[in-house]
Amino acid sequence: MRVFRILVSLVMLLxxxxxxxxGSVSGKVFKxxxxxQTVMGEGKTEEAYxxxxxxxxxxxxxxxxxxLTLQTLGYVEMARENFQxxxxxxxxxxxxxxxxxxxxINVGYMVAQLHAAVGEYDQALDFAEDWYTQLETPKPTESIxxxxxxxxxxxxxxxxxxxxxAIGDSDKPKETWYQLLTASFFELKRxxxxxxxxxxxxxxxxxxxTYWEQLASVYVxxxxxxxxxxxxxxxFQQKLLDKESTIKxxxxxxxxxxxxxHAARMLEQAFADEMLEENATFLEMLAAAYAAARExxxxxxAYERLAPMSETGDPxxxxxxxxxxxxxxxxxxxxxxxxLDAKLESPGKAWLLLxxxxxxxxxxxxxxxxxxKSVAFKxxxxxxxxxxxxxxxxxxxxxxxxxVKANS
Numbered sequence: 001m002r003v004f005r006i007l008v009s010l011v012m013l014l015x016x017x018x019x020x021x022x023g024s025v026s027g028k029v030f031k032x033x034x035x036x037q038t039v040m041g042e043g044k045t046e047e048a049y050x051x052x053x054x055x056x057x058x059x060x061x062x063x064x065x066x067x068l069t070l071q072t073l074g075y076v077e078m079a080r081e082n083f084q085x086x087x088x089x090x091x092x093x094x095x096x097x098x099x100x101x102x103x104x105i106n107v108g109y110m111v112a113q114l115h116a117a118v119g120e121y122d123q124a125l126d127f128a129e130d131w132y133t134q135l136e137t138p139k140p141t142e143s144i145x146x147x148x149x150x151x152x153x154x155x156x157x158x159x160x161x162x163x164x165x166a167i168g169d170s171d172k173p174k175e176t177w178y179q180l181l182t183a184s185f186f187e188l189k190r191x192x193x194x195x196x197x198x199x200x201x202x203x204x205x206x207x208x209x210t211y212w213e214q215l216a217s218v219y220v221x222x223x224x225x226x227x228x229x230x231x232x233x234x235x236f237q238q239k240l241l242d243k244e245s246t247i248k249x250x251x252x253x254x255x256x257x258x259x260x261x262h263a264a265r266m267l268e269q270a271f272a273d274e275m276l277e278e279n280a281t282f283l284e285m286l287a288a289a290y291a292a293a294r295e296x297x298x299x300x301x302a303y304e305r306l307a308p309m310s311e312t313g314d315p316x317x318x319x320x321x322x323x324x325x326x327x328x329x330x331x332x333x334x335x336x337x338x339x340l341d342a343k344l345e346s347p348g349k350a351w352l353l354l355x356x357x358x359x360x361x362x363x364x365x366x367x368x369x370x371x372x373k374s375v376a377f378k379x380x381x382x383x384x385x386x387x388x389x390x391x392x393x394x395x396x397x398x399x400x401x402x403x404v405k406a407n408s
Contacts, residue, residue, distance in 0.1 A: 025068060026059075026065050029055065029059060029065040029068070029069065033055075035051075036048050036051055036052060036055075040075070040076065040079065045076055046080075049080065052069060052073045053073075055069050056070070062096055062098070063096075063098065064098040064099070066096060066098070067096040067099050068093075070090070070093035070096070071090060071107060073089040074089035074090035074093060074110075078114070083114050083117060087111060090107055090110060090111050093107060094107055101134075105134050105135070108130060108131040109127075109131045111127045112125075112127035112131060112149075113145070115127065116148070116152070121152045121153045124149050125149050128145065129146070138169075139169075140165075140167070140173070143162045143165045143166035143169065144162065144166035144174075144177050144180070146162045147161075147162035147177075147181075148180060150162065151180055151183070151184060156184040156188050159180065160181065160184050163184065167181065173204075175204070175205060178197060178200060181197050182197040182198055191218050191221050191222050195218045195222065199215065201215075206238070207240065209241055209243070212231055212232065212235035212240060212241070213235075213241075213243070216231045216232045216235075219231065220253075225256060229250070229253040229254060232246070232250040236250060236266060236269075236270075239275065241275070247276060250263075250266065251267060251285055251289065254266070254289075255289060255292060260288075260292035261295065263285070263289040264286055264290045264295070267286045268286070280306060280309040283306040283309065284306055284315075286302045287299050287302035287315070287318065291318070296322050299318075299322055300322055303315040303316075303319045304319065307338075310342075311343065312342055312343045312344060313339035313350070314339075314344070314345075316338045316342070317336070320332045320336045320339065320350075329361050330361060332353070332357045333354060333357045333358060333361065336354040337354070340354070346377075347377065348374050348376070348377025348379055348380035348381075348384075349374075349377075349379070351370050351371070351373040351377070352370075352371065352374040352380045355368070355369075355371035355387060355391070356387060359394060362394075362398060364391055364394065364395040364398070367391050368388060368391055368392075371384045371387050371388045371391065375388070
């Protein structure tokens with residue numbers, strides 16, 4: 001309907017501004033058409049239509065009078081939103097071959113627009129191609145009109161040159177023109193061309209996050225993750241990204257590119273700027289990023305922030321693993337006990353690791369007790385049994401050393 005309203009507005013403008021030469025049309029018809037212009041300008045389309053029908057019955061066939069009357073009837077029907085009838089009248093007017101050349105061009109353009117507005121793109125193209133070839137210097141809006149018809153017909157190869165011409169000929173190309181061009185490149189899978197078009201869109205409309213996201217996506221398709229990451233980072237720094245999925249993609253790209261510390265910093269910044277909710281999903285990403293960056297203390301703090309939000313003891317398992325890597329057995333034991341107080345998918349592994357931590361702390365009886373609980377789980381039975389033997393060996397060695405020391 002928006003297209004129809006634009007056409008109707010154009011009709012009113014034409015009817016109010018278009019004038020005929022009294023020398024090229026009979027006096028009676030000239031006066032009547034001039035009066036009807038005034039009526040149209042006042043919005044009295046019903047009166048204009050009635051008077052034009054009366055006039056049509058009076059004018060001679062194959063005359064300029066008839067051609068102009070039919071043309072005006074077409075404009076009135078457009079204003080009344082009777083678009084098919086408008087097309088019929090305008091085509092009849094053209095068929096008489098009485099209209100001046102410039103008027104023929106304008107009416108042909110109008111017919112093409114009407115066909116396009118009602119979705120009849122094949123018919124629109126018939127008129128548009130002929131009309132366009134008669135233009136000495138096509139305006140950008142005229143080139144993009146033809147590009148749009150081709151695009152609607154899924155003839156993207158033919159749409160692209162017209163869209164590029166419209167953009168190249170304009171001092172201020174419209175956003176929709178770039179959208180049409182970029183979409184055509186996508187349909188043809190010409191991703192390098194789409195990337196260049198999107199680069200221009202980002203430069204012209206930097207506040208539109210969608211274009212930054214699309215540009216990054218194209219770079220991913222081109223397996224240029226470094227450029228994709230650079231684009232998203234720049235958009236992030238300008239606080240343009242507002243979709244969680246896009247920010248997640250940015251973080252994942254940072255990790256993929258081997259710079260997880262960047263992902264962690266950006267996440268912390270997103271929390272601080274309230275761009276993201278500090279929920280379990282993003283806290284887990286934060287902790288994993290810090291862990292991948294070997295920033296263990298910060299990873300532990302992130303997992304501790306995550307733990308109260310988790311329905312399982314998994315964050316404490318992750319914390320215990322970090323402490324084990326650091327050789328901090330006491331902290332590992334504490335974390336594992338907290339994990340076992342919660343729900344775990346593999347409690348046998350937690351009991352096994354707790355037993356190992358307690359053995360390192362020389363808590364041999366506690367270690368044996370934890371390992372016995374691990375034996376009860378099929379997945380850790382063998383490992384737990386081996387560690388129990390090892391604990392017995394370590395306990396005997398510790399007892400012997402203590403005895404030697406006591407007797408020395």
